[in-house]
Amino acid sequence: MPAMRDVSARMGWLLIFKIGCPTAWSSIHGLRIDGTFSKYVNPTKVSFADYVTPIPKEVDSAAAAPILCAGLTAYKSLKLSNAKFGQWIAVGGAGGGVGHLAIQYAKAMGLRVIAIDAGLEKRDLCLKLGAEKWVDFIVSTDLVKDVQIAADGLGPHVAVITAGHALPFNQALQYLRPTGTLVAAGMPGGEAMLNVPIGLLIAKAEVSLIYIHQETDKTWLKRWMP
Numbered sequence: 004m005p006a007m008r009d010v011s012a013r014m015g016w017l018l019i020f021k022i023g024c025p026t027a028w029s030s031i032h033g034l035r036i037d038g039t040f041s042k043y044v045n046p047t048k049v050s051f052a053d054y055v056t057p058i059p060k061e062v063d064s065a066a067a068a069p070i071l072c073a074g075l076t077a078y079k080s081l082k083l084s085n086a087k088f089g090q091w092i093a094v095g096g097a098g099g100g101v102g103h104l105a106i107q108y109a110k111a112m113g114l115r116v117i118a119i120d121a122g123l124e125k126r127d128l129c130l131k132l133g134a135e136k137w138v139d140f141i142v143s144t145d146l147v148k149d150v151q152i153a154a155d156g157l158g159p160h161v162a163v164i165t166a167g168h169a170l171p172f173n174q175a176l177q178y179l180r181p182t183g184t185l186v187a188a189g190m191p192g193g194e195a196m197l198n199v200p201i202g203l204l205i206a207k208a209e210v211s212l213i214y215i216h217q218e219t220d221k222t223w224l225k226r227w228m229p
Contacts, residue, residue, distance in 0.1 A: 085184065090160040093150055097165075098125030102118075105165070107133060109133075117153045119140055165188045166189045172185065176197065176203060
């Protein structure tokens with residue numbers, strides 16, 4: 004039985020991400036089953052080599068850790084969006100862990116960022132990191148209109164939503180320009196739903212849900228480390 008669990012631990016992610024196995028989806032550690040893979044860690048084998056990314060000695064582990072999770076989530080969001088150089092991208096939850104990294108990556112990719120969040124502290128952070136425009140969702144009386152105005156009056160080409168609430172997703176579908184792309188980097192809990200007219204959804208947006216697994220993403224990550 005222990006040997007079978009070892010195989011399950013290793014094969015589970017392969018089945019989930021590369022094959023789309025529904026049985027594997029029902030047994031994700033830490034999501035649908037209590038606990039994580041910590042029980043498989045021992046002094047001689049920390050993890051399977053397939054799932055380990057070396058951290059250069061000159062990079063502080065505390066600084067690298069967020070890049071391995073939030074950083075990959077932010078990067079994959081931008082990658083899936085197919086955003087082109089010079090296009091507008093709105094980042095919902097821009098002052099958060101994933102959002103503030105998305106701003107930096109987007110700027111490095113030549114994208115123009117509209118940061119959406121709340122509070123002066125987050126405003127200053129987002130603008131410092133490279134966002135061109137700022138929309139405070141608490142101060143704004145018409146967020147959809149304000150975001151569209153910020154993006155030349157037409158709305159952004161892409162919206163990356165990192166929040167865990169349904170409202171920002173629904174707003175994004177309204178402020179995106181025609182044929183825009185909504186990338187769901189965050190996942191609202193409970194029975195959150197998209198409450199938008201079907202006609203609007205068909206006419207305006209492509210919706211992408213993301214997860215991080217591809218070896219190409221890990222390879223890209225290494226290029227960003229010193």
